Amino acid sequence: MTYRDAVREGIRDAMRTDPRVFLMGEDVGRYGGSYAVSRGLLEEFGPERIRDAPLSESAFVGAGIGAALGGLRPIVEVMTVNFSLLALDQIMNNAATLSHMSGGQVSVPVVIRLATGAGRQLAAQHSHSLEGWYAHIPGLRIAVPSTIDDARFMLAAALACPDPVLLFEHLYLYNMEGDLTPGLERVDLDHAAIRRGGRDVTLITYGWSLHKCLAAAEDLAKEGVEAEVLDLRTLRPLDDAAIMLSVRRTRRAVIVDEGWRSGSLSAEITTRIVEQAFYDLDAPVARVCTVEAPVPYAKHLEDAALPSPARISSAVRAVVTGSGAH
């Protein structure tokens, strides 16, 4: 199945098992979803639960927050993270604050799904990776399904959570094919996962970059460098324990993030490693991020702007050889 199919199965499963769940967003119904995620769901569940919304991000995201306060379990699809900026007031000022600001009287169990990322030559306004921004905000939970298993089961974990959860689906992953792990029935929203074991360096990543890291690790293995690949899965809260456990073992870390590097998630992870595992390091922490420019349209420029297996491998080589430990 594709990642897209897995997300759709997750939505379908939630809709079937919980009558409080409904899906709302732009073109989720008749169009079948901008990325064809919700195709067929309107026919199965009807227009009351698969709700096509007007191009009013602030109103329908806010309506999701209100419906959650009112006892439902909304899945709000914001077509892309770029458009979520039009709903930032609702996400930041309401979803993230209401539980705390009410002294715990209310919670906001809304799930907001957003396509994120670059790589399709869509230029600056359609290529943002803002999940790191959202991870800055207390009160939100930020999760990133990067595998078929997580695409299938993370939604259920998000819906079971009483807090607002933003699920970031990288647009490049929708066509990715893979098999579900047999027997798997649920995943959590708390733990990072090692997707490839290795002893020489830890690649800390998520999203499309996870797959770039796995490709880089393959190449590096041929050179005798064994890279461990840690899929963060949740960006808020960060699984510090998993990060430090791996870094203390490999003694080197390279963070790969499609976000920009200044004031970023990669900066935060770097800081935490320095704070918690500094004396276990054999080399400075390195980062591979998107070049600090609006993501350009032309393919050769976009490719150069984004993290790539080649840039990742190169960063790893510098960290490994620079340390003099091998």
Add this chain to the structure above:
Amino acid sequence: MRAPTGAPVTREHGLELLREMLRIRCFEDRCYQLYGQMKIRGFLHLYNGEEAVAVGAMRALRPSDAIVSTYREHGHAIARGIAMSKVMAELYGKQTGCSRGRGGSMHLFDASKRFYGGNAIVAGGLPIAVGLALAQKLQRESDISVCFFGDGAVAEGEFHESLNLASLWQLPALFLCENNLYAMGTALERAQSETDIAARARAYRIDAAAVDGMDVFAVEESVRGAAERIRHSGGPALLEMRTYRFRAHSMFDPQLYRDKAEIEAWQKKGPIITLTTRLKALGLMTEDDYQRLEREASAEVESAVQFAESSPWEPVEDLERFVYAERRA
């Protein structure tokens, strides 16, 4: 402007409305003093002059209806039945406050009263009210969602997005605009190309009317009527309550933008004086009644102040509580 039908006024009804408005007026006047004494900090937006809107509206609604409010919401909270002591304790920032000291003046909450907070982003509460109404519709409830907002909100995109969505989906939402003529210091006609707010709602095919927001009977009657129509039809309505704020926008406002004469003119037709004059003229109330109600309100406010003064602070160790929901064990 929609005129009241002139239903007969009873002494009991009249005094009850007056009592509620006096409670709010007295509370707000005390807050003004307490701010000067630095007992209350942050932003403080007082409701003096607009009491008829909260009192008339809340009386016309059911306890199970959902309410979303603004940052000028002491009156809404008190009229909704949230204990004055809990509101005052919140302004003090105490643990016993209705938001455990995390919200303050602009963010009063009481889930048990379905009071979903003062929202301090102008128009930010409208989408939430639309969502509460959506939940009511999908769960086949007969309750409605009521959203208070000011004339300033009408210039925000969220107002227009929310009205469109509520009308498009025929949601049981009552939009209650408190038009006090100024968005902070900017007069309505200096900010909006169309100053007839009800007309703007009608552009979204929403049943809308303007109401004399200084006449508490007119407010109550119009809200009851609109609420009944919404419960019956399912679709939204908007009421523009024409009112006026007697005090400054907040405690930092020198009021350079309006004349004293304008304020005095509005004070002469204020909601409390209007109702008092009417009840006396009808022979339903005496000056003694008025004095008694005022004494009772004052005593209740003093009791609330004492409660707030003697309440404990939330422990600093608990600062991060409720950022995320506390899961049931």
